[in-house]
Amino acid sequence: MTSLLAATGGSPIWYLARSAGVVSLLLLTGSTVLGIVATVRWRSERLPRFVTAGLHRNVSLLALAFLVVHVVAVVADGFAPIGWLDSVVPFQGTYRSVWLGLGALAFDLLLALLITSAVRQRLGYPAWRIVHWLAYACWGLAVVHGLGTGTDPKATWMLLVTFGCVGAVILAVWWRVVAGWPEPLVPRLAGLGASLVVPIVIAAWTITGPLESGWARRAGTPSNLLASSGSSTTPGPTSTGAPPSTAAPSTFGQAPFTATLQGTLVQSAPDAGGLVTVRIDTALEGAVTGRLVVTIEGRAARTEGVDLATSTVALGPPQQPDMYRGKVVGLQGTGLTMTATNAQGTAVTLSARVQTDPSSDAVSGVLRATPGVVSGSTGQGGD
Numbered sequence: 331m332t333s334l335l336a337a338t339g340g341s342p343i344w345y346l347a348r349s350a351g352v353v354s355l356l357l358l359t360g361s362t363v364l365g366i367v368a369t370v371r372w373r374s375e376r377l378p379r380f381v382t383a384g385l386h387r388n389v390s391l392l393a394l395a396f397l398v399v400h401v402v403a404v405v406a407d408g409f410a411p412i413g414w415l416d417s418v419v420p421f422q423g424t425y426r427s428v429w430l431g432l433g434a435l436a437f438d439l440l441l442a443l444l445i446t447s448a449v450r451q452r453l454g455y456p457a458w459r460i461v462h463w464l465a466y467a468c469w470g471l472a473v474v475h476g477l478g479t480g481t482d483p484k485a486t487w488m489l490l491v492t493f494g495c496v497g498a499v500i501l502a503v504w505w506r507v508v509a510g511w512p513e514p515l516v517p518r519l520a521g522l523g524a525s526l527v528v529p530i531v532i533a534a535w536t537i538t539g540p541l542e543s544g545w546a547r548r549a550g551t552p553s554n555l556l557a558s559s560g561s562s563t564t565p566g567p568t569s570t571g572a573p574p575s576t577a578a579p580s581t582f583g584q585a586p587f588t589a590t591l592q593g594t595l596v597q598s599a600p601d602a603g604g605l606v607t608v609r610i611d612t613a614l615e616g617a618v619t620g621r622l623v624v625t626i627e628g629r630a631a632r633t634e635g636v637d638l639a640t641s642t643v644a645l646g647p648p649q650q651p652d653m654y655r656g657k658v659v660g661l662q663g664t665g666l667t668m669t670a671t672n673a674q675g676t677a678v679t680l681s682a683r684v685q686t687d688p689s690s691d692a693v694s695g696v697l698r699a700t701p702g703v704v705s706g707s708t709g710q711g712g713d
Contacts, residue, residue: 344403346399347400348482350403352476353396354400355492355495357389357390359499361389361465362465364386364389365462365465366499367505370506370509387447394441397437417433419434425550425551426550426551428549429478429479429549430475439465439467442461443462470528478540479549484540493533503521504525507525585678585701586700589615589616590695591682591694591695592612594611594691595611595691595692605639609623611623622643622682623651624666624668638658641657654670654671657669669703677701677702680697680698681698682696682697682698
């Protein structure tokens with residue numbers, strides 16, 4: 331039996347990218363809080379100032395390390411069109427350019443902060459201190475980046491992590507404002523005002539932006555990656571799951587061809603016998619237009635996903651969505667290998683890579699068709 335990871339939301343490298351991003355935010359928050367603690371000259375017998383300063387530096391370096399892992403994993407995953415240049419040059423990419431650009435800007439600022447800290451003696455304390463005010467901007471940009479283009483902004487745990495980080499920095503800022511009050515008065519009042527206004531603005535924007543349906547489209551996701559369920563307001567599948575087509579049934583599916591997939595993935599709860607059904611219903615766009623429906627049935631795996639027992643595959647144009655019928659013959663991570671045959675006995679092998687949105691049932695990906703049947707498999711109907 332093979333575990334269907336695609337049913338639970340992404341490839342291992344995408345999980346690495348997401349987890350590294352969350353850890354980076356936590357470490358960057360810790361670094362910001364420790365930096366504020368250092369400015370109020372707090373000390374204790376257990377943690378003298380030199381220990382706090384060393385911890386602040388090491389946490390910052392660790393944040394940079396996890397941020398590099400996050401960037402490498404996102405680029406290497408290849409699902410979204412994000413290149414190496416996009417990670418360091420803000421606002422020049424095609425994928426959610428504003429929100430991805432804020433993350434690139436935060437990365438650049440963190441590099442600048444660490445480099446200037448390394449040459450602090452040569453730079454001079456006044457100049458170094460001015461540059462270090464950018465730490466607040468770096469942290470704030472990272473928060474907005476995560477909400478604006480992250481995979482999990484609607485997840486309760488991610489909201490708790492994000493606003494927990496915001497709360498920790500606010501408390502640290504209040505501590506700094508109160509310590510040594512009231513001199514200098516104007517900077518302290520400015521810091522207090524910012525600590526009250528900025529979180530309210532971020533919260534209001536989050537509610538009306540990332541938490542609203544259709545945010546993926548408004549955030550700048552390319553149309554070929556937008557899933558038709560809740561992600562876009564452009565015309566999508568009809569009630570039968572297929573968009574208008576210009577392909578005639580007689581010419582549909584002449585392999586080889588490549589098409590994009592946009593649709594939904596629904597996984598049922600286990601029935602009395604412990605069986606789970608996963609249904610992937612997608613519209614095809616690109617070289618061909620039509621519909622691909624994959625149904626997988628099996629027992630819920632011990633870790634995640636479903637152990638494949640039986641399956642059906644239906645592929646065809648809108649006028650005949652089951653022109654080709656077959657089954658799933660291979661599952662690996664987010665990849666599916668299928669075989670299907672039409673009434674004339676023409677067989678095709680279908681390879682699909684799908685990516686799901688954990689905050690919804692949307693699914694998107696790429697389908698590649700080649701003539702014939704993969705070695706060791708049959709192209710007959712579903713089990």
